[in-house]
Amino acid sequence: MVKLRTRSLSIPASAFFVVATIATDGSDDRRVSLLDELVESDFVKISRSPDFDHFRSIEGLGEANSIPLDYRNFAASFASLRLKTCTIYLQRTFPRILQIQYSTTGAIIGLLMDDAASLTLNGVEGRAPALLLVKGSARCEIVEQQANLVALVNFDSVDDRGWPGELDRAQLITTEPAKFDALRVTLRDVLMLASHSPDTLVQPGVIENIEESILQAADLAMAAATPSSEAKRLSLSHYLALVRKFDEFVAVNAGKTLYSADVARQLGVSVRTLHNAVVAIRGMSMHRYMRLRRLWSVRQQLLRSASPQSIKAVALVNGFWHMGEFTALYRELFGETPQQTLSAARKQTGEPS
Template sequence: MLIKNLSPSPALSVVQFTDIDAFRPAEFVADARSVPLTLANFHTARAIVQLPHCQIIVLTSFPRIVDVSYRAAHGIVIFQLQDAYEVSVNGLSVDRPTFVGMRGNLDLQFVEPHGSLHAIIILGAGLRDREWFDTPDELCPFTPHADDLAMVRSVTTRILQTASAKPDLVQEPISALAIQEGLLLAIDEMFRRSRTPELTNRIASRGYCRLVRMIDEYVAFHAASAIYSADLAERCGVSVRTLGTAVATVRGMSLHRYLRLKQLWSARAQLVKGSDAVTVTSCARANGFHHMGEFARLYRATFHETASHTLARARGSD
């Protein structure tokens, strides 16, 4: 893997996590919130290079649902560094080479059934408008020409390798500007020959994302209550079928499984704080579980340990 072969340097930041409970607080600070779909062989890593007027972030992800809030006044470009991947972005299924361009304020909802390696290019104020983006505050997915995407991937990879092995080249102003211009020219060509998906799919996806946000807000404010699909659909002003379709499209799973997953991760977040006032029973009930046998079974199946083990480890008594 690319990041594993990189060494940190004055020009390259590299951070790796093998503990989900250590990773989640760090990710939250970055304004991203993940719900892993499995904890088997958990590993994630992040490498960052700062160029004069843009930042390159490369991420090794894992099977997950993730909500990300981007505040990118000057634009952002996201693309995969490998062909073997499958992802959904705001309900738009991506199982072929695709990249995303956008600027402004956007809330994106990703589902990654499998881990992947992707790059994020965040543009800074020092760059002139290269006419990559049309409408602000809107997700713009594109299908690139294969050769153009290969070039952008190659240039990005070389920049990270240079930052690792020869950091002086990335830190010296003149050479850094040349490195940056090579990347921008490659992205120019990728945008020039790309195609956009059907508008009707994007409009339908937007409505489904709105419904999922309404579900998330309702669950957050009624965490301890039993949640019934019919009541939830009525509050959202749609049928149960439409609500189920929205969750399946945006989150990649059934409404019932999604609600249970959110409740389980909320309970775990309380347990890993290790507070003396917290008990397994109180956490379960505070997150909508009123049958302890069911909670114990689902918790062990999801996290591969008991809730009491999680709490004991958090308190340092494991």
């Protein structure tokens, strides 16, 4: 059962206020409850996606592409709060492969908002109390095997704050649990305040003091942080480059039947090496990853309203020769048959189904 309690947000004495925060009675409702407790205001904007076909990535963080690992029971939403020198995002994600090019003039800090959450960044596992830190522009390969609640803060500038990390690189850094939790609580409190008491933020100096509280919490977390194993990062760099080449090869040869031996030969590696790279970076076998991409290719073509008799042709072009197996795999991933996808797409365009 979710209860509300009040707590004071630790900010300079020039702005005192009380905000509501979420407490749980030993259950893991916090991941859901925090975002569900937010409401739109003059400061907080909320976006909810009814399904993946209408999903849009968080704006303002960079170019992104998501491939869901489970299309059924899709639920994704995010809230954003723009202050004067930073923007806070709170996102409920979904099981997926996320390819994103983060871009910022200052720095992006990301953190998982509950201890059960986890992901991998460029093959390195991230759990609390690990922080994502991006300075400048960095391309990331992220795998989320489960839905997570994630907070990201995009700072316009972080000059002279002494934070670790290199320019144009993303990394996971581990901090002390107490410092990590303090940053979590600060972000929760700020989001709740801006959502439920937006009038407070229009008072002179309050936003500046809120931003200072966020920076102070981030400074303390960064001061206690240590980079993740450099040896682990270097051992994965070859695999990361190989998987990116593999994705480029698949994209260039879209619509063609690809065989693992031929792909590996084109990339100049063994099938075993390519398989190991995909497992390390994507968290699944090469066979499953290629099949996932082919199923999504079929869906995208069907959503463009190909003619009904072309379902088999589209499946064949994408390497599915066993129609019964193809239909079962498609239904398992998307929760509907290829014909249902096609019919829904044609209704939206006004074409007869």
